[in-house]
Amino acid sequence: MQETAADTPTAFARIDWGQPWLAPLAERGARWQEAALADYVTYLHSLNVDARRAALSTGRGKPLSFIAQDDLPPGASYEGHIAATGCVPTRHNLHDFFNASMWFQYPRIKAALNALQAGQIDALGIGPTRGGLRDALTLFDENAVIFASCDAGVSEVLRDFDWQTLFVTGRDGWGERCEARIFGHALLEKLVVPYKACTGHAWIVEVPSAYFSSDDAQRRAMLDERIAEMLLGDPPTSRDFAPLPVLGVPGWWPANESMAFYDDASVFRPGRRGR
Template sequence: MRYVAPAREAVDPVVFTHAPLSDWSEYGSWLQWPCWPSIDELNARWPSGSHERFVAQTRGLLEDGLHYEERIATRGLIATREANWHDLFNAIVWLRYPQLKRALNRQQMMEIAQVGRRERSRPQCAQTHFDEAGVIVVVKEPRLLALWDVHDWHGLFWRHRDAWLDGSISVEVFGHALLEHALTPGKLLVGKALAVMAEDAQSTQAVACITDAIAEGQWLRDPLELRPLPLSGISGWHAGNEEESFHRHAACYQPLREGRRYPPPLAL
């Protein structure tokens, strides 16, 4: 069933105090004030010299005949529906991660050149999945990756609960659809993850590593490269996960499909 975001006035302000939305406090006025930010307000946050800008998605704009990604690549125009949660979250992700967004756009353009505007290749599907629901995960301990590899969710999120608090494994949310879904309290969130293995790294380094790998065509060539990560299992991300029973029966915890294997993480 397609997700329908709540009306702006119906959003419980508490959701902005919990992950993942609490990590976007620099855009708090846009997210929490009664009025939607204007296109001009969004554009005012671009660094000087940026190629892109947000533009209202109108019928006139769409009549240019360009694919959404082509419009960004050739004209720097990001079509944005006004008073729309999905597109507002897309805008703030662009502002925080412009280089990663540009890398995805370039890869999309390469695929459009190969298959045309009406078809979708497997790389395009992978790129879209990551754009919508992507998370970047930094893993510092191999034993945690081993649990993740076999979908041992009880082990990853309950037996090693402290690992999510002490930095042994950490998550950076990139997908704007994930942020939109987080507007609904109690919703079970599952990210599409790319992993980085590093003994000591900052999130900015991991993002740069992922950006380079995507830009060079090393990753996001197939949707099966993406690892599912039930974000609702992380301490503080869902009220129910304080009980062990959650980690044995939660609907977001799916077993590993027979024959499914994940590519090794990038090493940093």
Template sequence: MNPIPEWNKEALLHTPAFAPLHSIITRLEPDEFPTLQDCNALLEVQRPAIAVQSGLPLTFVPQEYGKLPFDLQYEPRCFLKGEVPTRANNWHDLLNALVWLVFPQAKAAINARHFRALTEADDSSAPSQRGAVRDTSTLLDESGVIVAYADAELAGLLRNFQWKELFWQRRMQARSGMGFYLFGHGLYEKALRPYTGLTAQGLLLPVEQAFFAWPYDRQLAHLDALLAGYLNSGEHCRSTRELTPVPVLGVPGWAGDNENATYYDNTGYFRTGRHGRHAKN
């Protein structure tokens, strides 16, 4: 088993895939793994203050173990109390906290979807439907990448697995008219030690071309609002088919090897299609 990566602030700040978290990582200490107190200190100075959809302010709390009552289970506790259980010295939970700080509206929307799926009673089809909603929400929350695009043709290439055309032959257009923003905290954890095969689940969101000239923090805030609005609409994210696989190491600049055209000839990674699924968005 590979050892747990050590905290290396400078390395994270020089990793392109971590760009959405850079403004938060900059504010953390360089030498020690961030603590629960560090995460809450970041929350205290966040403006506007972060709240869950029940209206309660967010806070990170120690993880409890054993058989828990409903209101202390992960998603209900977050929604009903504003408390996010967080394990100490744990990359997965630290990255979850950092994503909350960058995409607070979208994270709150995912939590609300989970809570509604756990508590709402509809017709006899509800259990399977709620399962699909939670599956999709979890997949996005753990492995999602937001794909912002201003050119529908580029989005079509991505949805249709035309990786070499998108990332190599149309490289300049992809750089200027498409952006990839890691969202899933499980995906960030994998990106600590990237490997060929690292694949995200992409949610494509259209934007105006001017978006890509905005300051990066403004881009992130806009995407947070867009994704939250998307998730708050009951018609969206009801099936994992709405998410499109993205081999993220193919994103220009995200891997040294992808500066060579032959990198995209690896069909074991840059697959030509998928079986039994198709993008709906």
């Protein structure tokens, strides 16, 4: 089996499961990391053992499995192939490592994204551009941060780019009225080597206050169901997202314990309020 677009072992070794945004992935991810450091065949085998145990499926009900990138037939579209066969072409790199992780963390969301992408491909074919809906679906898949909130006021603060209220004066509300969970696999790849300006596209989800007294598995299940229904019921546009500098999330980065961290206007931009 030829290996396509592989990362060096050093790239996989850099994954730090102690980072708070990776904590929900750590148990399965550490096993996959060990397999990826061994070789490509061992890595794919590990993914498929877990996929069979979890009985995952695509939006069209196909049992999910992971195949080598080179096994994608010539001329076949990535999303269309997944929808038709259940087989996810997977390279031996960090980008696809985190993509596979999201199929396990949020299987309904991933299935909904795939179903919508495949539907667009069926209807319009593959052209030089994706089109507005496919662009928005790709943005979600690659760079989304799920922002769960039980307080509409907090959600509005995020939409208004009011970073001082969101991160400074409202700091104590994190974990009680709102939280962030990274979904986008390209964003997770970037955060293997974190940098201050790293920004995700926040997808805001209103949740009941009881959400914040639930455990991690219950929270993920609630978000998975709600967001999948949102996507299928009212497909997204790029305007539905709000930018979120992820290292500003309280508890995610030691430097943000100093409130001066948020004074950097090149990262925490004034946005709509400034206009």
